[in-house]
Amino acid sequence: MTPMSRGGRRRHLFLSLIFGVGIIVFAGVLSSYRAPYVDATDVTTGAIISVCGDAIVSQGEACDDGTVNNIGGYGSSTAQRRCLSDCMSFDSYCGDDILQVRFSEQCDDGNNTTGDLCSPSCTSEAPTVPVANGSPTVGSTPGIPGATPGAIPSAIETKVVLRGKAYPGSSVKILLDGKTLTTVTADNNADFLFSSTEVTPGTATFGFSATDKTGTASIINTVVFEVLQSAITTVANIFIPPTIKVSSSQVDPGDLVTVSGQSVPNAKVATQISTASSTLISTTDGSGTWALQIDTDSLPLGFNAAKASFQISDSVKSGYGKSVNFYIGTEAAPGEAQTDINGDNKVNLTDFSIFLLGWNTADVRSDFNQDGKVNLADFSILLFNWTG
DSSP: OOOOOOOHHHHHHHHHHHHHHHHHHHHHHHHHHOOOOOOOEEEEEEEEEEESSSSSOOOTOOOOOTTTOOOOOOBSTTTTBBOOTTSSSBBTTTTTOOOOOTTTTEEEEEEEOOOSOOOOOOOOOOOOOGGGGSSOOOOOOOTTTTTOTTTOOOOOOOOOEEEEEEOTTTTEEEEEEEEEHHHHHHTSSEEEEEEEEEOOOOOEEEEEEEOOTTOOOOEEEEEEEOOOTTSSEEEEEEEEOOEESSSSSSEOOTTTEEOOOOSSOOOEEEEEETOSSSSEEOOOTOOOOOEEEGGGGSOOOOEEEEEEEESSSSSBOOOOOOOOEOOOOOOOOOOOOOTTTTSSSSSSSSHHHHHTTTTTTTTTTTTTOEEEEEEEHHHHHHHHHHOO
């Protein structure tokens, strides 16, 4: 191994120091924001990835017999039932409480026990009774309306299913590897769904963003996962954070400023203010609209930033979305530095790398609070706006 140069060691120590301080500052920022309903330290995106075909029954799947065996077909008993290709239900089987005469069932009472007039193999244990109209009633395959009883599906395709929550009636843009793949519309409950058999197997980066009813855009959520060939890869719990805007970009000290946006209907919205010591809680209405009035007397003069997340339950909650800035003061607001230094709508390691170049200088790109120096105060602002 080539020894690290003295300069390289200095840079390494410097980066270690910055990351170490960053962890301390970040932990301090998060731990200082507390609320009776939402604890900011526990807010996560909660995306769930399941693969139909890996022989593991994951959350949201009814069955999974493996890629080769998820082909459906009639099962001679409950123990021998066969999973359909989407892993959402089983194909027809003896014991499903549906009479399948195509497979010579004489009866089906929903079990595989004996002594109840229907044998474990779905043959009658009762005296033969003529069937009215000359033919028995034939049920359809469970879970597939209109399907032919006992039909065996075609070979399993490579498929991706994406589902999550945005805003009622919003347009949800779905990106694949940085390029727009499609746009879908969320329903009245803010749920959206997209599926495709045209995604190439391999590692894929999907991005999700939505625009609310006022035209305000959300942050871009990103999920990276492996698309398996001849399997259905499902990503659920894609929760897009609330949109957010302020009533005025500059207010006089003591004036009220309104922070508002759109999210999931009937949810709690937690709003963090960069200079406040607690999280503010509001509630969305049936259309997902939320609003919060803030008394600026409780905030310091200068730039302040706000960002929001939603929560319905312990398992249904988003991360924080993009932040918006507002200035408190009577004089004209100074030019505002943007934490998204490279302008890609994300605040991540790329911006952090650029930020480091300006450390301990007066670089206007990294001097977010415009005090003439790039230091820990600016680093805290960068972390507050971090999207990853």
